[in-house]
Amino acid sequence: MRLSKRAEQLEPSVTLAASAKATALKAKGLDVLSLTVGEPDFATPKNIQKAAIAAIESGKASYYTPSSGIPELKQAVTKYIEQNYGLSYLPKNVIVTDGAKFALYLLFQALLNVGDEVIIPVPYWVSYGEQVKLAEGNPVFISCQQEQNFKVTVEQLEAARTEKTKMMILNSPSNPTGMIYSKEELQAIGDWAVSNNVLIVSDDIYGKLVYNGNQFTPIATVSEEIRKQTIIINGVSKSYAMTGWRIGYAVGDETIIAAMNKIASQSTSNPTAVSQYAAVEALNGNQETIEVMRQAFEERLNTIFPRVAAIPGFKLVKPQGAFYLFPNIKETMELSGYTDVNQWVDDLLEEAHVALVTGAGFGAPEYVRISYATDLDTLEEAISRIEKFVVSKIER
Numbered sequence: 001m002r003l004s005k006r007a008e009q010l011e012p013s014v015t016l017a018a019s020a021k022a023t024a025l026k027a028k029g030l031d032v033l034s035l036t037v038g039e040p041d042f043a044t045p046k047n048i049q050k051a052a053i054a055a056i057e058s059g060k061a062s063y064y065t066p067s068s069g070i071p072e073l074k075q076a077v078t079k080y081i082e083q084n085y086g087l088s089y090l091p092k093n094v095i096v097t098d099g100a101k102f103a104l105y106l107l108f109q110a111l112l113n114v115g116d117e118v119i120i121p122v123p124y125w126v127s128y129g130e131q132v133k134l135a136e137g138n139p140v141f142i143s144c145q146q147e148q149n150f151k152v153t154v155e156q157l158e159a160a161r162t163e164k165t166k167m168m169i170l171n172s173p174s175n176p177t178g179m180i181y182s183k184e185e186l187q188a189i190g191d192w193a194v195s196n197n198v199l200i201v202s203d204d205i206y207g208k209l210v211y212n213g214n215q216f217t218p219i220a221t222v223s224e225e226i227r228k229q230t231i232i233i234n235g236v237s238k239s240y241a242m243t244g245w246r247i248g249y250a251v252g253d254e255t256i257i258a259a260m261n262k263i264a265s266q267s268t269s270n271p272t273a274v275s276q277y278a279a280v281e282a283l284n285g286n287q288e289t290i291e292v293m294r295q296a297f298e299e300r301l302n303t304i305f306p307r308v309a310a311i312p313g314f315k316l317v318k319p320q321g322a323f324y325l326f327p328n329i330k331e332t333m334e335l336s337g338y339t340d341v342n343q344w345v346d347d348l349l350e351e352a353h354v355a356l357v358t359g360a361g362f363g364a365p366e367y368v369r370i371s372y373a374t375d376l377d378t379l380e381e382a383i384s385r386i387e388k389f390v391v392s393k394i395e396r
């Protein structure tokens with residue numbers, strides 16, 4: 001049977017593929033350290049687990065829910081946005097989805113016609129471009145260098161703009177770079193988007209994971225005009241250690257949200273009921289555990305950053321948020337005769353049993369991504385192995 005062009009042309013998620021490969025090798029008994037997928041190593045906090053169990057035992061998690069989410073959760077999202085962003089929205093401005101990933105998918109499906117352009121700053125999170133293509137839109141990539149802290153400028157946006165530009169994606173703190181846009185930078189980008197009627201897709205999923213006194217400003221909070229031009233994408237996966245529960249959401253213009261909901265109603269029907277009850281507790285319940293996890297990530301970052309920065313030929317900027325390091329390894333590769341980052345990553349796995357994600361999947365083939373969402377002992381051991389691998393390759 002011939003597959004659809006859509007399926008044939010789609011790239012699989014490199015992050016999930018790298019993680020699956022590491023897991024398969026571990027299952028064979030190899031001592032593989034996986035710094036691949038962006039997934040907190042912590043178990044979901046107990047109060048959230050208990051809320052889910054209570055929802056099962058009371059029977060209320062047994063049924064389909066409204067396709068846009070249960071009213072309690074939409075309420076909890078509006079309250080969260082009110083408290084954290086200082087912005088007021090109504091439940092009709094919210095759709096709860098199967099992870100933030102599906103919120104993005106629905107958004108592109110709801111808004112893009114054939115050939116509509118979506119500006120995506122590079123390095124980008126792996127799924128943006130592929131999801132745009134699935135909706136028959138055209139991703140327009142703008143290359144943002146390490147020297148500019150990987151942040152897109154208005155000049156670059158303007159140079160990329162055409163009559164077909166419909167949206168731009170902004171991911172701050174960024175996966176994979178960990179960079180955060182300042183309020184001034186957001187103001188300039190937001191004003192540009194408003195003047196040119198470009199919708200801002202603001203992926204705020206790492207908004208709670210910021211370190212060392214850095215501040216996250218959501219672009220929707222910069223001005224009322226910018227808020228109207230923005231769809232907020234967020235979810236509970238990263239900050240509440242709930243990746244497996246699959247709950248995300250989108251907040252914004254009610255017509256867009258309604259269109260997304262129509263597509264959700266004909267595809268998934270609704271996000272899993274029990275997960276929605278768990279997410280209500282995540283957003284409404286005690287927030288202390290998320291601060292404990294944030295501090296653990298901060299400690300890991302501060303411990304491993306100097307060691308990774310000292311690996312011969314690794315160049316990197318200290319991340320401000322999220323939980324990834326994104327070193328440029330061009331010099332390391334040159335010193336040891338590599339021309340392909342994928343080969344370097346494969347050899348590291350094969351020879352040193354450390355799994356990283358190739359930068360190629362993020363549009364940055366001179367880079368690798370190191371997730372530090374794992375315990376410090378594992379991180380320290382993995383870095384020692386990477387150091388050894390790099391040195392041995394250079395000396396050969």
Ligand code: PMP
Pocket residue numbers: 038098099100101102125171174175203205234235236237243246247248
């Ligand atoms: N956006 C970014 C930038 C991410 O790193 C992730 C993590 N997979 C997502 C969205 C989607 O997260 P989830 O679907 O687990 O909510």
Ligand code: GLU
Pocket residue numbers: 013015016036037038039101126127175
């Ligand atoms: N966002 C995570 C990552 O980048 C999860 C994997 C994925 O959804 O692709 O590793």
